[in-house]
Amino acid sequence: MTDQKKSSGISRRTAVKGIGATLGAAAFAKAIAPITTWTAEQSVDEFLQKHYQELTPEQMQKILARLQAETKEQYGAEVEISDPKPQEGVKFAYALNLSICVGCRKCAQACHLENNHDRPSGNSYIRVLEMKKGSLDMEQGKVDYKGPVPKSDSFYMPVQCQQCDAPPCVDVCPVEATWKEKDGIVAVDYNWCIGCRYCEAACPYHARRFNWTKPQIPAEEINPQQGYLSNRIRPQGVMEKCTFCLHRTREGRLPACLEACPTGARVFGNILDPDSEIRWVLENKRVFVLKEELGTKPSFYYFFDE
Numbered sequence: 001m002t003d004q005k006k007s008s009g010i011s012r013r014t015a016v017k018g019i020g021a022t023l024g025a026a027a028f029a030k031a032i033a034p035i036t037t038w039t040a041e042q043s044v045d046e047f048l049q050k051h052y053q054e055l056t057p058e059q060m061q062k063i064l065a066r067l068q069a070e071t072k073e074q075y076g077a078e079v080e081i082s083d084p085k086p087q088e089g090v091k092f093a094y095a096l097n098l099s100i101c102v103g104c105r106k107c108a109q110a111c112h113l114e115n116n117h118d119r120p121s122g123n124s125y126i127r128v129l130e131m132k133k134g135s136l137d138m139e140q141g142k143v144d145y146k147g148p149v150p151k152s153d154s155f156y157m158p159v160q161c162q163q164c165d166a167p168p169c170v171d172v173c174p175v176e177a178t179w180k181e182k183d184g185i186v187a188v189d190y191n192w193c194i195g196c197r198y199c200e201a202a203c204p205y206h207a208r209r210f211n212w213t214k215p216q217i218p219a220e221e222i223n224p225q226q227g228y229l230s231n232r233i234r235p236q237g238v239m240e241k242c243t244f245c246l247h248r249t250r251e252g253r254l255p256a257c258l259e260a261c262p263t264g265a266r267v268f269g270n271i272l273d274p275d276s277e278i279r280w281v282l283e284n285k286r287v288f289v290l291k292e293e294l295g296t297k298p299s300f301y302y303f304f305d306e
């Protein structure tokens with residue numbers, strides 16, 4: 001580490017520590033976290049940025065403008081980053097019909113493109129598991145299955161963030177960089193996360209992903225419609241996860257994975273709306289959740305046609 005970097009890190013941490021005394025427990029915890037250091041890739045504004053939940057609308061506008069300019073500078077792409085909020089009377093839920101999922105992984109591919117994932121890693125928030133008929137133990141599912149699908153002795157179970165109502169990932173975060181929003185989405189503040197990966201270890205559904213490298217995406221492949229809490233290009237060294245495409249769904253659109261599914265296996269909507277399709281599924285199908293015994297209360301349901 002150069003002297004310049006060393007001194008920048010120390011002075012920044014000292015500064016934030018001082019501010020932290022007035023900002024509450026999360027800010028203080030982040031300021032004293034041993035792996036919180038300034039890097040040459042970060043601007044001072046970015047490093048001193050407050051927690052998402054403490055930002056005023058004016059501060060957020062400045063941050064969005066800064067991120068858009070950085071994306072242009074670093075990736076050569078014009079993007080529009082918004083910060084859509086949860087809507088009153090909306091609680092999102094997802095259901096998946098395992099009888100008609102064919103394991104084609106088009107949902108996982110759509111996630112890869114929609115959410116501006118790093119291209120070389122092929123990352124996606126969705127893992128499609130090939131399961132032997134008769135078993136519902138997701139830990140026995142095969143992720144790297146090959147060959148034509150569906151296989152006659154198997155069924156297919158896509159797994160992504162279950163947007164748990166009692167999320168263990170939130171409980172373990174030492175700096176409150178992840179929390180549950182009013183519409184049920186568990187969000188991550190990429191600029192507050194310290195990359196400790198405690199949440200990844202705590203998630204029983206293997207739904208969290210760590211950014212090991214700075215994402216590489218050609219400019220022409222970047223999805224320009226981005227959300228601050230969702231598919232904007234994440235910095236290296238932070239945690240990320242499925243947000244039910246909140247940049248789309250909070251604007252009344254459907255998740256990209258649902259639109260990509262060729263069989264109609266996916267059902268998404270507002271469970272507080274009695275006329276919604278998701279509500280119909282929950283009331284008329286024998287739905288179940290994964291690892292119910294853990295008490296995580298998922299907002300993601302599975303069912304088979306009778």
Ligand code: SF4
Binds near residue numbers: 162170203204
């Ligand atoms: S599925 Fe995992 S990452 Fe998603 S809310 Fe539940 S514990 Fe957290």
Ligand code: SF4
Binds near residue numbers: 101
């Ligand atoms: S796109 Fe639909 S059918 Fe294909 S793996 Fe995903 S949920 Fe299953």
